[in-house]
Amino acid sequence: MSAISLHAKPSADYDQKVAAAQSLLREAGELYQPLTQASSLGVEDMVITHLLHSLGVKSEVFVLQTGKLHAQTLDLLGTVQRQYGSQRAIRIYEPDAKAAQTFEATNGKDAMYQSIALRKQCCDIRKMQPLAQALEGKRAWITGLRKEQSDARAAIHAIEDSSEKIKINALHDWTLGDVWHYVKSHNVPYNPLHDQFYPSIGCEPCTRAVTLGEDFRSGRWWWENEAAKECGLHVTA
Ligand code: SF4
Numbered sequence: 051m052s053a054i055s056l057h058a059k060p061s062a063d064y065d066q067k068v069a070a071a072q073s074l075l076r077e078a079g080e081l082y083q084p085l086t087q088a089s090s091l092g093v094e095d096m097v098i099t100h101l102l103h104s105l106g107v108k109s110e111v112f113v114l115q116t117g118k119l120h121a122q123t124l125d126l127l128g129t130v131q132r133q134y135g136s137q138r139a140i141r142i143y144e145p146d147a148k149a150a151q152t153f154e155a156t157n158g159k160d161a162m163y164q165s166i167a168l169r170k171q172c173c174d175i176r177k178m179q180p181l182a183q184a185l186e187g188k189r190a191w192i193t194g195l196r197k198e199q200s201d202a203r204a205a206i207h208a209i210e211d212s213s214e215k216i217k218i219n220a221l222h223d224w225t226l227g228d229v230w231h232y233v234k235s236h237n238v239p240y241n242p243l244h245d246q247f248y249p250s251i252g253c254e255p256c257t258r259a260v261t262l263g264e265d266f267r268s269g270r271w272w273w274e275n276e277a278a279k280e281c282g283l284h285v286t287a
Contacts, residue, residue, distance in 0.1 A: 053093070053244040058234045059227035067228055071220045072105055074208055075192070078218050079107035082190035086110040086141075088181075088283070091126050092251050093240050094194025094221050097229055100238045101220070102192075103134050109192065112141040112184040116176040117150060118253035122243050129239045143180035150175055162256060166274060169256075176253070181283055190216035196224055199250075200267045226266070 061067070075098075078085055087102060089095040089111050102109050111134065113127055131140050153161070153175055162169040185191060196219075197204050210217040221229065226249075233240055243251050247259040249266050260269040 051245075053240070054230055054234045057226050057230035060231040061225050061228055064228050064231060067224055068232065070208075071101060071224070074218060074220050075101055075107050075109075076105055078190060078192065078220075079105075079109060082216055082218070083108065084110075084188050085190050085192070086112055086184065086188050087192040088184070088194075089113050089130070090194070090252065091123050091130065091241060092194065093233060093238075093244055094196060094224075094229055096126075096130075096238050096240050097232050098192060098194050098220055099130065099134055100232075100236055103137060104236075106137075108138075110139045110141055112143060114177050114180045114184070115142045115144045116180075116253050117145060118176065118255060120241075120243060120251065120254045120257075122241055123251060126239065126241050133239065141184065143184045145176040145180055149179075160255070162271075163273060169271065169274070177283060185215055188215060190218055192218045192220055194221055195219045196221050196226075196229075198225060198266075200265070 079102075085108065087095070087098055087109050089099060091113060099111055101107075102111070111130070113130075115127075127140075127142075134140060153172060157164070157168055157171075162172050195203050195206050197206055206219050206222050208219055208222050210219065232238065241248075241251055247261065248257060248269060249260060250270050251257055252270055256271055258269045258272055260266075
């Protein structure tokens with residue numbers, strides 16, 4: 051069963067939500083330059099890239115190529131580059147090769163399973179440091195965070211400017227059904243892993259499929275308790 055047939059069920063106010071997201075992205079393009087979109091190549095981010103493209107909003111898109119992504123995710127990156135790359139920069143940020151090699155040589159390939167501290171150290175090298183580079187010089191960044199994704203995300207707002215960068219959560223109030231309805235309606239490309247019960251896709255060693263009814267984030271860092279489950283990209287101090 052495909053993710054579309056399973057999830058594409060729009061809310062009663064779907065049209066208003068799409069209009070609000072369009073208006074927010076247009077406004078961001080006018081007010082907050084230089085602007086960039088953080089894309090994990092997950093389905094929400096694919097919807098946002100499609101929205102930016104269809105609206106002609108001036109914004110780069112960046113992807114953190116951690117060196118641990120699934121082959122399917124890398125294939126989708128190629129699709130994004132072909133489909134959208136002529137209109138906007140698709141930037142790829144990678145970890146410092148020496149730091150990543152030293153970490154693995156010292157702690158082993160499976161270090162992330164040994165302790166939360168080592169897992170966070172790996173995320174720091176492969177995600178947080180490249181993220182800092184991606185955001186350098188940017189006024190604002192767009193994310194695909196949604197309130198219903200987890201308890202930790204339930205309090206997010208459309209625009210957050212408490213940190214030094216303005217963060218725009220364009221799909222903050224969308225349901226999973228809204229997201230997949232948009233994908234279906236606009237033929238948005240997506241990661242085939244979503245059809246194999248991967249609702250949230252990160253690095254290969256730290257992502258697994260979930261069963262029907264399991265929480266959205268339960269396939270990420272599944273060996274840790276819920277409170278620890280953010281890589282730092284979207285943690286508010
Ligand atoms: S998600 Fe896993 S593999 Fe990826 S950076 Fe974090 S600990 Fe490392």
